[in-house]
Amino acid sequence: MQLELSQEHKDFQQEVRDFLATHLTDEIRQNSAIQASVRTDVDTATKWSKILAKKGWLAYTWPKSMGGPGFDITQRYIFESECALAGTPQLNNMGFRMVGPIIEKYGTKEQKDYHLPRIAQHEDTWCQGYSEPGAGSDLASLQTKAVSDGDDYVINGTKIWTTGAHYADHCFCLVRTSSAGKKQQGISFVLIDMKTPGITVDPIIMISGDHELNQVFFDDVRIPKSNRVGPENEGWTVAKYHLEFERGAIAYTPSLKAALENVKEIASKEPTGTGEYLINDNGFNKRLRDLEIRVMSAEYTERRFMSALSRGGNPGANASISKLMGSELNQEISELRMEAVGYHALPFLPETRIPGNNTAFPGPERARTATAKYLNNRATTIYAGSSEVQRTVVSKQILGL
Ligand SMILES: Cc1cc2nc3c(=O)[nH]c(=O)nc-3n(C[C@H](O)[C@H](O)[C@H](O)COP(=O)(O)OP(=O)(O)OC[C@H]3O[C@@H](n4cnc5c(N)ncnc54)[C@H](O)[C@@H]3O)c2cc1C
Structure with missing residues (x-):
């Protein structure tokens, strides 16, 4: 497994950064930052989807033969990492991520000709x-x-x-x-x-x-x-193929790393009451570093799977490991974020997270989404297959228990 990016991939990384610097407007970024759920509001997500579609990067996991950009696995990972760090909207990916590959594998020519271009251009959700x-x-x-x-x-x-x-x-x-x-x-x-x-x-x-x-x-x-x-x-055969991809072809760690950066930023601004900032508190720091180490370990696990995927084949039962690690870490990070903002986590005002709503959040901006994200992320260990079910898959299919 090669961990250093090749020059070609470094150039691609720069291309993505340049694209994001030019096209990710402050409005889109801000609307995206105040969302707490798995999807950014429809208007913002649609705007961003159309921008990506115009560039040919919406269905970024698709090969050229399907109408996608034909990114290799490393390019996909770079793209996802840069998008997560830049704070792009969370898109409804059920078209390009889920049903698109199914139609490509099992669909008729008519279904492919009609649906695939419409998905890649975000004509349909x-x-x-x-x-x-x-x-x-x-x-x-x-x-x-x-x-x-x-x-x-x-x-x-x-x-x-x-x-x-x-x-x-x-x-x-x-x-x-x-x-x-x-x-x-x-x-x-x-x-x-x-x-x-x-x-x-x-x-x-x-x-x-x-x-x-x-x-x-x-x-x-x-x-x-x-x-x-x-x-x-x-x-059932069609669905099984799809469920593997729903869980496995997703890189979780780019967004986990971005979420941890966000917690660090909050902690470096949050006073502890002793003239210090939370980031310097030993107890808090220990939990932060512990999560950092686990995210790093998830990242290398994910890279190992990606490396295998790049040589062909399906995610298989490894998808369950990624899903398990990604969703549980996601929950723990959102828990730490909520604790980090302290009593600012108390106001429950969903309307302050609606783009264009002028209700002010009664606290620092960094606290606006903390509680909502914590609450919403309770669902990460349920959707796309619960943790208990993933553990069963790992124990049976990987550990052979
Ligand atoms: C936010 C969110 C978004 C979702 N989006 C969609 C969507 O777009 N489309 C869609 O079709 N579905 C969607 N789902 C549904 C999701 O896939 C199911 O909730 C999930 O599969 C669990 O099913 P269930 O809710 O019926 O719980 P149950 O299957 O009833 O499970 C209840 C509890 O029992 C445990 N359990 C169940 N079976 C076993 C077992 N064999 N061994 C050990 N423990 C077990 C589970 O882990 C869980 O803790 C979504 C769910 C959520 C929370």
């Missing part, structure tokens, strides 16, 4: 309809039914925790097309236009006050069978 009230970790228990009717399916049921369903144009969805055999059999993967009659989206407000989650109801929703991706009843 996507949401993921997998989880149901009775099917989360045990996803194969899903009950939303798609009944065959001529050239169509008629869909009935409900999906829950659907991030971004309230603004998404399309949903990629797992539905039950057969009840025969094992529960993993009889599932199909379909694409649903969110404007189809019979779809209702109800908001679920998070503990942080943010609206990113929803419950989606399907009442006799009719979609053409040509919207199915992959063979009927083989959606």
Whole structure:
């Protein structure tokens, strides 16, 4: 594993830095800085997505053959690191990160020709309809039914925790097309236009006050069978491929490092009451250094996986290690950040994090998102597969227990 960047990669790093210095406006950066959830507000995220799309860098994980920039693994890592350090918006990545690669692998020519360019240009936004009230970790228990009717399916049921369903144009969805055999059999993967009659989206407000989650109801929703991706009843295979990428092709450590820098900055401004700053407090420092060491160890683990990926192959069960380390460290950093701002963490005013809202935050700017981020990050060890489930994957598939 080569850790030093080659000259070519250093040049690319500079190109990314120059691009960010020119295109990441103060407004976009500030709107991004006040968000606490996994997504920056839709308007800001759309603005930034369009800027990236124009440069050809929105679907930055895609090869040239799919309409992406064809970055190698190191370029992707550099791009993600520079974006995290610069504070770019958290984008709805369900199009380019999740459904795009699935359509490329399992889709028909028509599906590829229609959807891939629209995803790369941010013409459409996507949401993921997998989880149901009775099917989360045990996803194969899903009950939303798609009944065959001529050239169509008629869909009935409900999906829950659907991030971004309230603004998404399309949903990629797992539905039950057969009840025969094992529960993993009889599932199909379909694409649903969110404007189809019979779809209702109800908001679920998070503990942080943010609206990113929803419950989606399907009442006799009719979609053409040509919207199915992959063979009927083989959606589980499609979903498994996707879940690996959802967990594994993501580099967590660039944003963890940026979050730790933010905690350090807060601690260097936060007085302790003894004429000192928090950053010089031994107890605080010990926790900070401990997290730094663990983030560094996660980074090298991640680089090791990336290095393997660059030689071809899927993330496999290693994806669970990255997901586990990334999500748990993320939580701990946000916990330390909230502690660092002390009593400024107390005001709960979600409206002070809405771009354009003129309600002043009653404390220093550095404290504005601390509590909301802490609360929102409780979810990191649940979504995209809970920590308990990831530990089971690691123990069985990697440790062979
Ligand atoms: C912020 C957020 C965003 C999300 N976005 C989406 C989205 O866009 N689309 C989507 O489809 N879903 C989404 N989800 C849903 C997410 O994938 C599920 O919440 C997750 O898979 C857990 O399922 P569950 O909530 O039904 O909990 P359950 O599966 O009921 O789990 C409850 C508890 O039991 C534990 N548990 C369950 N099974 C086992 C086991 N076999 N061994 C050990 N422990 C176990 C779990 O770890 C957890 O602690 C989102 C969730 C959150 C919190």
